[in-house]
Amino acid sequence: MFQQPGYIEYVSWRLSEVFADIGVDERIVLKRRRTWLLMASMATLSSQLKDENGSVYFLGSQCEGTTTPGLKSDIDQLLFYNDFNLIQNWADWEPGVCNYLMIQDETVSPGYCLLQRLRNDAPLPGNDVPDQYHFRDRTGRILLNNILMSAVAADAYEGGVRHGPAYTKQGRPGLLDTDIVFAFPCKSWPLPARQWLDQQGAGQWPSADMRKYCSSNGCFVVGVGCKGSENEELEWRISTSLAERCLMYNLNITQIQCYVLMKMILKTFIKPHFEDVISSFMCKTVLFHCIANTYSHVWRENNLLVCLSLCLSVLYNNILHENCPHFIIPGNNLMRGHIPHESKPYILEILQYIIKSEGRAILEIECDCLFDRLHLKLSDFLSFKINDIISGHLLLTTALEVDKNLLEYLLLTRxxxxxxxxxxxxRGIIKLVIISNQCQGLDKTACSLLAPWFCTTLGSVLASLSIHQCNAISADALTLISLGLNTDVSSCKLKLASMLYCIGDTQRTEVVLRDIEANYDPNIVEPVCRCHDYIEQARKRRFCAKCDNHNEEAIKYTTAFCVKFLPCEINCVPYELRQEMYRSTQEDLAFRGRHDDWMDLAVVDSLPYFYFLQYKTYNNLRRHEDKQRALSNLVRTIDQEPNIGHRETALNLLGQCMEQEDRTVVALRCYSLSLSVRERNNAAKIHICRLFSNIISNQ
Known part of the structure; x- marks a missing residue:
């Protein structure tokens, strides 16, 4: 079939169009990269705000933009602390920090090193074994055991599973798992990779500028030894992940699509039978070698099938000889110990079938409905694009990271x-301003996303204090609150409405609520909550469509964060919501998880809280029809909005509204439903006890 004139070009074009439909085109790839780079900036910023001397990188498929919804690629996160100084040259030793010398001699597996502890007061080898993670070898060197990283990860992420150097953290229901790697940074380029800086293949790739950039970013070491090595627990793998990310960022769209197609083939034909034998990183390495040794004009969209065949042929040869040299550190054979003797013939047979199929095997790929989409393309029908859905997911990912970092900081003050x-x-606001003035790009964007929330919270705390002192809101509080009113559609405005309601300023409360109602389109706006894990449903189509043409700025008019009140904001909280701060009995406390500290706050989803405040405000204004409309909307929201994070709290508010309506039986039903959502650590118990007490008293 390859011999038919124009066949390769035609199918390659159509296949490239299919990839564009499922989010593998230049625009969506760049959108993915921006989202995850911004996420890394926010995570690092959050660490700095908590005075932790660490940094965070997101790596792998999500950050590269080399994934699709159907591939469901994990999130790869690398964390490191700057308190360690890894050196390859004694001249790089620094006083007053933990210095380790990277030993890379003939006793160490290629691509790995030993870490020798040095003194922190002089550039000399350490003499003492400080703890159980260090070992004195036969020559007297104090070496660091790589099980340290497992201990650090296990302490930080309870319940995770180790997989190589990564520690897998279970994702929220319906979301992706996160592979977390703890690493030590080394400022200098690894010695075994020095030769790579001067190599150049037929493709003239990577360029001299790319190699220079890669070498300037140094490397990391991660806590895993070479499989089968006699020093496996003492060896540390040298990671050039930032250099590899740079290479990925400099691929053209055909090269990216070829890599994604290789991963789909892996998922369809190899992994169901041989789960961990061939990794996507091996496929990426094969791609790098092919690009470096092939003329650049080969990598174009109408030649995608030929590019795929080239990569699969190289992969076949690597498996045949059980040797896949690391692209940057060629001495490191990625396939060493990974190809079981009994599996090898079957894997080779599968690859040979795909290569000889001349593209027909692609029609067997069900991932992202590739077969159906390609069939429709070849039949000249238009297929449905999912770029909107991807864009919506990326925006929510950013919004959830904002909410997570805000919550973590708020919990420090609870x-x-x-x-x-x-x-x-x-202190947090000042630090954000200082960091913002010293940085640019996405780091500055991260500051601008977080700072307004801090201002609103500070303004609310000041308002609570002034309400306590004189039942009024100070000018300073109002000024700070105003700085964060446009962070999202509703949550910060709801804080303003809430404090106005608490001082009895019903008219101004109604004005703020009217403004929220004008901007909150339930068909577009999506709730955002990172307080706890819950099963999230599919997002609204119009929300996703809105996100497709925007980046993180769309958070302001397409999302509604849950409203969080600290205990010291209690005077800005209506009585009905205050009970949420006391949701845990002494017995309930034992049933809290390590991430349940948010329960010390009063937290409620924006939309139910909006309708609750409307109900209370219109009741005070004696506008009966508007009050009943608000109550009906509250009932409908609790019943129909799928992505409410604090449904039990919304039901508790509804129950109290029903009590005010003298509908005692319905109120009790609301509290019972609330307990069915969250059996323990639920203020519904308080409301039920109070309700029964009132019934008995009235009798």
């Missing part, structure tokens, strides 16, 4: 006095 909370929040 048990503080007014004075301490104000100082803590002010």
């Amino acid at each position: 048990n503080r006095s007014y004075k301490e909370a104000i100082q803590q929040l002010l």
